[in-house]
Amino acid sequence: MEALVAAPARYPGGVNNAAKNSTLWNLPHLDPTRYHSYFTDFNEYVANDWTITETGSGSRALTDVAFGALTVTNASGGSDANYLQKKGESFLLGVGKQAWFKTRLSMSHATTADVVVGLQITDTTPLDATDGIYFLKPAAGIF
Numbered sequence: 607m608e609a610l611v612a613a614p615a616r617y618p619g620g621v622n623n624a625a626k627n628s629t630l631w632n633l634p635h636l637d638p639t640r641y642h643s644y645f646t647d648f649n650e651y652v653a654n655d656w657t658i659t660e661t662g663s664g665s666r667a668l669t670d671v672a673f674g675a676l677t678v679t680n681a682s683g684g685s686d687a688n689y690l691q692k693k694g695e696s697f698l699l700g701v702g703k704q705a706w707f708k709t710r711l712s713m714s715h716a717t718t719a720d721v722v723v724g725l726q727i728t729d730t731t732p733l734d735a736t737d738g739i740y741f742l743k744p745a746a747g748i749f
Contacts, residue, residue, distance in 0.1 A: 622636070623636050623637050623640055624636075624637040642696070642697065644692065644696075644697075646674075647673050647674035648668060648669075648674040648675055648676040649668075649674045650668070651666065651667070651668050651676055653666065655692065655693055656690045656691060656692060656693060657690070657691040657692075657693055657728055658688070658689070658690055658691075659687070659688075659689040659691070659730050659731075659732065660687065660688055660689070661683075661685060661686055661687040662680060662681045662683045662685065662686030662687070663680075663681045663686070664678065664679055664680040664681060664686060664687075664688040665678075665679045666678050666679075666688065666690065667679075673710075678690070684718075687720070689722070689732045691726075691728050691729075691732065693728075695727065695728060697725055699725070699739065705725070705739065707724055707725065707739065709723050709724075711723060718745050719743070719745060720733055720743065720744055720745045721741075721742070721743040722735070722740055722741070722742045722743075723740060723741050724738060724739055724740025724741055725738050725739050725740060726738025726739070726740045
């Protein structure tokens with residue numbers, strides 16, 4: 607079986623953000639140390655890494671799906687909530703700086719669920735947070 611190896615990120619137009627002959631010159635994608643980023647496929651989940659705000663009862667568990675996922679389950683109460691916020695506010699958004707955000711999520715009760723996802727200040731009432739860049743879907747609304 608032949609191993610698949612990605613080609614270095616030296617595109618036909620010469621795009622690369624690592625200096626020639628530097629440590630990451632042959633890395634098959636752009637130099638990740640030039641950006642501050644956080645990425646998870648939820649291949650692992652450590653509850654202590656998160657500030658968890660919960661109303662009612664619920665659970666959080668890894669799910670066996672391609673590319674990984676975390677299943678967040680609430681009890682059946684209409685006001686039950688499960689909010690996870692990564693500990694450590696390590697992003698500082700500033701004027702003139704670019705920011706990117708991408709997520710993949712699904713809801714079993716999309717018409718009645720409150721959802722907030724994105725970058726925001728750690729807050730025990732995440733639906734009311736005033737600082738951040740995020741998507742908010744109130745229970746009565748749609749994305």
